[in-house]
Amino acid sequence: MTHSPEIDQKRLRRAVILGPVIIGIFMLADMSLLPPSLYGIYLENRLLYQMPVVALVVVGVFQKQFEPYLKFLFSVLLLWLCFTNFALIHRCWTYFQFAFPYEGTILYAFFCVFALRIPYKYTFFCCVLILSGFLYLLYANAIYQERGPISAAFVAGGLFICVYARYRIDRSLQRMRSINNELKKLSTLDPLTNLNNRRALMQSSEALLALSARQQLSFSVLLLDLDDFKKFNDHFGHQKGDQAICLQADILQQVFRRQSDVISRYGGEEFMVALSGMSESDIKQKCEEFEAQWQYHAMTHAPDASHKIMTCSVGVALSENCVGEDLTSLIHHADQALYKVKVQTKGTYHITTLPAHRGTEC
Numbered sequence: 001m002t003h004s005p006e007i008d009q010k011r012l013r014r015a016v017i018l019g020p021v022i023i024g025i026f027m028l029a030d031m032s033l034l035p036p037s038l039y040g041i042y043l044e045n046r047l048l049y050q051m052p053v054v055a056l057v058v059v060g061v062f063q064k065q066f067e068p069y070l071k072f073l074f075s076v077l078l079l080w081l082c083f084t085n086f087a088l089i090h091r092c093w094t095y096f097q098f099a100f101p102y103e104g105t106i107l108y109a110f111f112c113v114f115a116l117r118i119p120y121k122y123t124f125f126c127c128v129l130i131l132s133g134f135l136y137l138l139y140a141n142a143i144y145q146e147r148g149p150i151s152a153a154f155v156a157g158g159l160f161i162c163v164y165a166r167y168r169i170d171r172s173l174q175r176m177r178s179i180n181n182e183l184k185k186l187s188t189l190d191p192l193t194n195l196n197n198r199r200a201l202m203q204s205s206e207a208l209l210a211l212s213a214r215q216q217l218s219f220s221v222l223l224l225d226l227d228d229f230k231k232f233n234d235h236f237g238h239q240k241g242d243q244a245i246c247l248q249a250d251i252l253q254q255v256f257r258r259q260s261d262v263i264s265r266y267g268g269e270e271f272m273v274a275l276s277g278m279s280e281s282d283i284k285q286k287c288e289e290f291e292a293q294w295q296y297h298a299m300t301h302a303p304d305a306s307h308k309i310m311t312c313s314v315g316v317a318l319s320e321n322c323v324g325e326d327l328t329s330l331i332h333h334a335d336q337a338l339y340k341v342k343v344q345t346k347g348t349y350h351i352t353t354l355p356a357h358r359g360t361e362c
């Protein structure tokens with residue numbers, strides 16, 4: 001299941017607010033364990049060094065302009081929390097011979113890596129630095145005495161779990177994203193021609209029609225159907241038929257080159273093109289260019305077909321002012337125009353111009 005960026009952002013904001021609350025709860029627990037002589041350096045460490053940085057990060061998460069730098073900011077936060085904690089452990093030991101607990105290191109790492117979602121590479125880098133810092137702390141001070149090695153192993157193990165789990169999570173997310181993109185492609189593209197399929201066509205055409213209506217532009221639907229294609233298939237075989245369909249897709253892409261032109265496979269050997277802002281004479285010119293391309297390629301047709309070479313009939317519905325027009329009705333008019341061509345002269349085109357609607361915008 002995927003979430004929208006807005007939901008992700010809300011969750012991140014909630015998590016980052018939770019951070020100081022958890023630190024606050026731990027402070028109360030720590031204070032109940034600490035000898036009163038340590039209150040001063042403990043509160044100084046938490047309130048003067050840790051909390052201001054935590055507050056800065058919370059503010060950063062709520063500022064949109066910091067979004068690209070959040071992973072860096074969270075990594076700095078993690079390092080800062082761990083190293084200020086090491087400084088506290090060092091001071092408690094040096095001045096009061098008190099072995100302040102080290103387990104917070106692992107909690108900081110778990111929170112920043114999993115709740116704030118520091119990516120794998122940053123996590124790896126941070127965990128290496130944190131472990132090095134902790135090992136140096138143990139080397140420089142005999143804080144945990146005979147429990148030193150097991151403490152080191154515990155911190156190393158906790159950090160390793162962080163790195164490895166983050167790696168697996170990031171890999172799975174990456175795989176999910178690429179599968180999602182593939183599925184999206186499969187659900188919108190026709191596998192033979194790589195053009196939009198009917199579903200994507202309807203979405204794109206509706207959007208283009210709405211835009212054309214708002215800008216008071218003309219809108220036209222072209223239905224293009226290869227002639228006597230059944231005879232072609234029967235004579236040359238299905239594979240050659242597929243080649244003709246691919247050639248049709250190539251020709252359409254050559255003729256209708258504007259970025260806004262919507263080209264798609266409507267179904268079988270039928271294609272549809274939706275155009276915005278084209279006059280009747282522009283469309284005539286495009287249809288002639290299209291027919292000329294088929295003449296140029298001169299693909300030999302079946303002996304019993306109406307033409308010696310492959311041709312394509314085109315039916316066009318042109319709405320000069322598409323305000324109030326709907327796509328289904330335009331497709332219907334284009335289909336009727338195509339039918340006229342099929343029964344009269346295959347391999348040509350027919351344009352039906354629709355009168356301008358009056359009234360509400362579509």
Ligand SMILES: Nc1nc2c(ncn2[C@@H]2O[C@H](COP(=O)(O)OP(=O)(O)OP(=O)(O)O)[C@@H](O)[C@H]2O)c(=O)[nH]1
Nearest residue numbers: 225226227228229230231233238241242268269342
């Ligand atoms: N090779 C191939 N053939 C297809 C594909 N999709 C549909 N067809 C064939 O296209 C043919 C369409 O035949 P008809 O609808 O009778 O149309 P037609 O023979 O072109 O006749 P007119 O439209 O009147 O010119 C059928 O034989 C389908 O099997 C495809 O993806 N590949």
